[in-house]
Amino acid sequence: MLSIGELAQATGCKVETIRYYEKIALMPAPQRSAGNQRRYSQQHRERLYFIRHSRDLGFSIDAIRELLTLSDQQQRNCTAVDTLARRHRDAVQERIASLLTLRDELDRMIEGCAGGDVAHCRIIEVLSDHSHCHGDHGEV
Amino acid sequence: MLSIGELAQATGCKVETIRYYEKIALMPAPQRSAGNQRRYSQQHRERLYFIRHSRDLGFSIDAIRELLTLSDQQQRNCTAVDTLARRHRDAVQERIASLLTLRDELDRMIEGCAGGDVAHCRIIEVLSDHSHCHGDHGEV
DNA sequence: AACACACCTGTAGCCACTACAGGTTCAAGC
DNA sequence: GCTTGAACCTGTAGTGGCTACAGGTGTGTT
Numbered sequence: 001m002l003s004i005g006e007l008a009q010a011t012g013c014k015v016e017t018i019r020y021y022e023k024i025a026l027m028p029a030p031q032r033s034a035g036n037q038r039r040y041s042q043q044h045r046e047r048l049y050f051i052r053h054s055r056d057l058g059f060s061i062d063a064i065r066e067l068l069t070l071s072d073q074q075q076r077n078c079t080a081v082d083t084l085a086r087r088h089r090d091a092v093q094e095r096i097a098s099l100l101t102l103r104d105e106l107d108r109m110i111e112g113c114a115g116g117d118v119a120h121c122r123i124i125e126v127l128s129d130h131s132h133c134h135g136d137h138g139e140v
Numbered sequence: 141m142l143s144i145g146e147l148a149q150a151t152g153c154k155v156e157t158i159r160y161y162e163k164i165a166l167m168p169a170p171q172r173s174a175g176n177q178r179r180y181s182q183q184h185r186e187r188l189y190f191i192r193h194s195r196d197l198g199f200s201i202d203a204i205r206e207l208l209t210l211s212d213q214q215q216r217n218c219t220a221v222d223t224l225a226r227r228h229r230d231a232v233q234e235r236i237a238s239l240l241t242l243r244d245e246l247d248r249m250i251e252g253c254a255g256g257d258v259a260h261c262r263i264i265e266v267l268s269d270h271s272h273c274h275g276d277h278g279e280v
Numbered sequence: 281a282a283c284a285c286a287c288c289t290g291t292a293g294c295c296a297c298t299a300c301a302g303g304t305t306c307a308a309g310c
Numbered sequence: 311g312c313t314t315g316a317a318c319c320t321g322t323a324g325t326g327g328c329t330a331c332a333g334g335t336g337t338g339t340t
Contacts, residue, residue: 046268049268049270050267050268053267053268053269053270054267056270056277057242057245057246057267057277058242067264067267070258070264071258071261071264071267071268073258074257074258074259075257075258075259076257076258077255077256077257077258078253078255078256078257078258078260078261078263078264079255081253081258081261081263081264082250082253082255082261082263085246085249085250085253085263086250088246089243089246089247089250092239092242092243092246093243095239096236096239096240096243099232099235099236099239100236102197102198102232103229103232103233103236105197106197106225106228106229106232107229109197109225110222110225110226110229113218113221113222113225115217115218115219115222116217116218117214117215117216117217117218118210118211118213118214118215118216118217118218118221119214119215120218121211121218121221121222123218123221123222123225124207124210124211124218124221127190127193127194127197127207127211128186128189128190128193128211129193130189130193130196137196137197
């Protein structure tokens, strides 16, 4: 059995985060010691590991909740898992695309700046007027 | 003079957001009508436009606060502006790099999935064990 | 004068944590 | 057995950048 600190070390998750996961029912409440401290099993460790790794891969808490439910139904077809993963990949791809547009816009803005005083600063000028931009760089 | 709704339309900013910007002192409090409604000048419009455009380009509120202060000191050298912009560009670049790593990891995971049931799902397997991953995909 | 709609303030909620404050338990050393 | 100090406990509030109400007031048109 692991204390919360040991579990934290074993999974690279902070102690506060583990307690938070319990509060939002992402982690089940573990057994307690005589003095009311949490004691975790290997099952807990595996579940938290799965959660942390999924978080590191950018899945939302809600997506992870679904993934955990799905991974418990071992005999079911994994189409739902696949769909979740693909949807996430696509979202990441879109985010990359919009950040690339943004970076190019920032680059153009920065390159345009030839030093000198603020009154003639290209960066301030661009920020003041979107028509200086090439694209739409909508939501970021 | 513009009402808050007209200002919102003119800048593509939501009414609530304008009030929020006033609360956090990013926008100065405007004049009021006899009936206590906000009335904005062209200076307000320009400032809000600058803020919105900077937000669209991903600058934080704090960075924008600095940019606004700097842009008011017309005679100063624009090095500080340049530094702020470059720092932001670099942050965006880093974010792109880590998202690219992440996307590749997701792609590998998804490609590994050959259908079938959850018990043999490659996606679940990878999520359960980071050693299946190629890189570190640290903070996302 | 009536109506619809825009506006007002203040508060709570979103996401995924993080950071306290103020108290209790545990394990090691003496 | 006793003391120390780290680790633990609960509960609440804060982060960023808004967004969404609720319950009331002003404005402009017919």
